[in-house]
Amino acid sequence: MPFTYSDPDLYPSENPYVVLSSEGRTPQGPVDLKPDADDNLHGRRVLESSCTARQMADKKGQHITLYGYLITVKPVRTVKGDIMNFGCFIDHEGYFVDTIHFPQSLKNFGFRGTGVYRLEGKVVDEFGFLSLEVQKMAKMPRRQDPRMA
Numbered sequence: 445m446p447f448t449y450s451d452p453d454l455y456p457s458e459n460p461y462v463v464l465s466s467e468g469r470t471p472q473g474p475v476d477l478k479p480d481a482d483d484n485l486h487g488r489r490v491l492e493s494s495c496t497a498r499q500m501a502d503k504k505g506q507h508i509t510l511y512g513y514l515i516t517v518k519p520v521r522t523v524k525g526d527i528m529n530f531g532c533f534i535d536h537e538g539y540f541v542d543t544i545h546f547p548q549s550l551k552n553f554g555f556r557g558t559g560v561y562r563l564e565g566k567v568v569d570e571f572g573f574l575s576l577e578v579q580k581m582a583k584m585p586r587r588q589d590p591r592m593a
Contacts, residue, residue, distance in 0.1 A: 497539035500574045503567045510563045510576060511584070512541050517555055522547060531578075533561065542575045544568070553581040560584040 495508040512533030519529050526547035533541045543563060564580040 496537050497535045497541045498537065500541070500567050500576070504569050504574070505567065507564065507566050507579075508576070510541060511536060511560060512563060513560050514555070514558050515540075529555070531555075533563070542573075544575050544577045545581070546577070549579055549581070553578070555581075556583040559586060 495503060495510045497510075500508070510533075512535050515532040515534060517529050517531050519527055522528055527550065528547050529545040529550060531543040531545060533543060535541055541563075543565070549565075560583070562582045562584055563576060563578050565576045565578040568575050568577045
């Protein structure tokens with residue numbers, strides 16, 4: 445029996461395998477992950493001090509903080525029947541980051557719909573492929589795009 449994910453932002457219908465049309469829904473505006481220098485200096489410093497997907501190779505086995513826009517989530521069941529997730533994000537440079545969310549981490553820090561997340565965890569190398577084993581995760585507040593106002 446497939447696991448049904450209940451987050452309406454990720455799966456807006458009862459059947460998680462059915463993608464609804466965007467008709468009738470408010471379109472999501474562009475996401476600004478890297479603000480201008482004069483716009484939000486503190487936010488820019490925080491983002492630039494975080495790790496990126498390109499830097500992960502140098503940080504194998506280390507704990508890092510990374511900001512990324514959620515692309516997709518794949519829920520799976522463990523051997524014990526617990527739910528865990530594999531996620532895919534894009535960092536502020538435009539590179540993909542794959543994440544692993546084990547059951548304990550997922551219970552404390554679950555997904556809250558689409559948007560930008562602050563991810564904290566350990567960089568792991570499995571069969572020559574880098575992933576972020578997430579230990580903490582928080583969805584960042586969304587800033588209104590002035591072009592859409």
